[in-house]
Amino acid sequence: MLFDLRPKSSRRDLFNRELELKFLDDAAGRGDPLILVLGIRRIGKTSILRSFLENWNGIYIDMRGVVRTADLYERLSEGLSDSLGRLKRFLKNIRGIRILDVEVEVKWRGRDSISFLGLLEELNRRRERIIMILDEVQGLRPPISMEVKSLIAYAYDNLENVTVILSGSEIGLLRNFVGIDNSASPLYGRYHLDLMVKRFPKDLSMEFLRQGFKELNMSVDEGIIENAVNLFDGIVGWLVFFGRSYVDGVRDLKQISNVAVQMALNELNKLDWKGRMVLKAIAEGENSWSTIRRYVEEKRGITIPKSSLTRTIRKLEKLSIIENYRFLDPVYREASKRLR
Numbered sequence: 253m254l255f256d257l258r259p260k261s262s263r264r265d266l267f268n269r270e271l272e273l274k275f276l277d278d279a280a281g282r283g284d285p286l287i288l289v290l291g292i293r294r295i296g297k298t299s300i301l302r303s304f305l306e307n308w309n310g311i312y313i314d315m316r317g318v319v320r321t322a323d324l325y326e327r328l329s330e331g332l333s334d335s336l337g338r339l340k341r342f343l344k345n346i347r348g349i350r351i352l353d354v355e356v357e358v359k360w361r362g363r364d365s366i367s368f369l370g371l372l373e374e375l376n377r378r379r380e381r382i383i384m385i386l387d388e389v390q391g392l393r394p395p396i397s398m399e400v401k402s403l404i405a406y407a408y409d410n411l412e413n414v415t416v417i418l419s420g421s422e423i424g425l426l427r428n429f430v431g432i433d434n435s436a437s438p439l440y441g442r443y444h445l446d447l448m449v450k451r452f453p454k455d456l457s458m459e460f461l462r463q464g465f466k467e468l469n470m471s472v473d474e475g476i477i478e479n480a481v482n483l484f485d486g487i488v489g490w491l492v493f494f495g496r497s498y499v500d501g502v503r504d505l506k507q508i509s510n511v512a513v514q515m516a517l518n519e520l521n522k523l524d525w526k527g528r529m530v531l532k533a534i535a536e537g538e539n540s541w542s543t544i545r546r547y548v549e550e551k552r553g554i555t556i557p558k559s560s561l562t563r564t565i566r567k568l569e570k571l572s573i574i575e576n577y578r579f580l581d582p583v584y585r586e587a588s589k590r591l592r
């Protein structure tokens with residue numbers, strides 16, 4: 253069902269991502285070692301990744317909230333359990349791995365344990381392509397981030413049957429995480445492919461909504477569909493949110509958009525005051541470094557060091573909220589007007 257709020261996990265349920273799937277299928281088919289899947293929030297990265305995995309042997313791991321080593325292994329165990337159907341024959345007779353009905357237990361410390369790396373080595377020995385997807389990896393902090401980077405570098409250099417896919421919504425931070433240009437990074441100098449997940453153009457966004465409503469036997473006025481697309485652009489996560497709300501009986505577009513803006517606002521409120529003020533300035537139409545500086549200084553009655561403003565703007569770019577003084581998502585622009 254298109255209007256399901258959870259990420260899609262099968263190619264059948266995925267609307268119009270054939271090119272992205274082909275890109276990944278081709279790369280995995282060639283045995284490429286490292287792929288980055290990039291795109292702003294709610295654009296459909298996870299859905300593409302999970303659906304892609306339907307045809308490959310591999311593990312999908314969501315790295316959001318992983319802080320300690322125990323978290324990492326918990327997620328690994330969940331990832332293995334999710335793909336157990338395909339992976340069972342690979343996992344038999346590996347020390348430290350136990351298959352319990354529908355779950356996989358990973359013993360990662362003590363006697364007869366196995367490390368993440370050890371497991372990848374075992375899987376690599378089976379001489380079939382194995383895909384390891386790490387989603388939202390850019391949020392990891394030291395020391396776990398270093399551990400994961402070393403793992404990826406090791407797989408890159410030594411495990412010829414493993415393809416690693418990294419994904420994240422904070423594009424600049426993900427590039428920093430990989431650190432291809434940073435000689436201090438374990439991944440320095442490694443070649444990789446990029447897949448940038450784009451928004452749907454207007455006609456496809458409208459078609460998406462039409463199909464979503466049709467699946468639920470609802471006929472919705474073209475005017476409403478067009479207004480929703482004008483508001484939410486081709487960001488599929490918001491289109492699903494709109495469709496779901498409408499189906500659930502909320503017929504006022506303004507009300508639906510209000511809830512979406514509030515969701516975005518909750519995220520933006522986690523930024524420091526400089527970040528919030530810069531976003532507010534841009535939302536109110538400032539579109540250059542110097543006018544933003546004046547805006548913030550006037551609002552706050554305090555001078556801002558040049559370097560500090562530049563750093564703040566760069567950070568907002570790395571978080572994929574803005575680019576060239578413009579919002580990448582219209583909902584975040586609306587939310588930013590409400591910042592204080």
Ligand SMILES: Nc1ncnc2c1ncn2[C@@H]1O[C@H](COP(=O)(O)OP(=O)(O)OP(=O)(O)O)[C@@H](O)[C@H]1O
Nearest residue numbers: 257258259260267293294295296297298299421489
């Ligand atoms: N191609 C698609 N067809 C149908 N629904 C989709 C498609 N892509 C994404 N969706 C839906 O849009 C929403 C957001 O998708 P998803 O979680 O995959 O995006 P994301 O880029 O991983 O988001 P986030 O940055 O929040 O992790 C979900 O409800 C998902 O079901």
Ligand SMILES: [Mg+2]
Nearest residue numbers: 297298299387
């Ligand atoms: Mg995601």
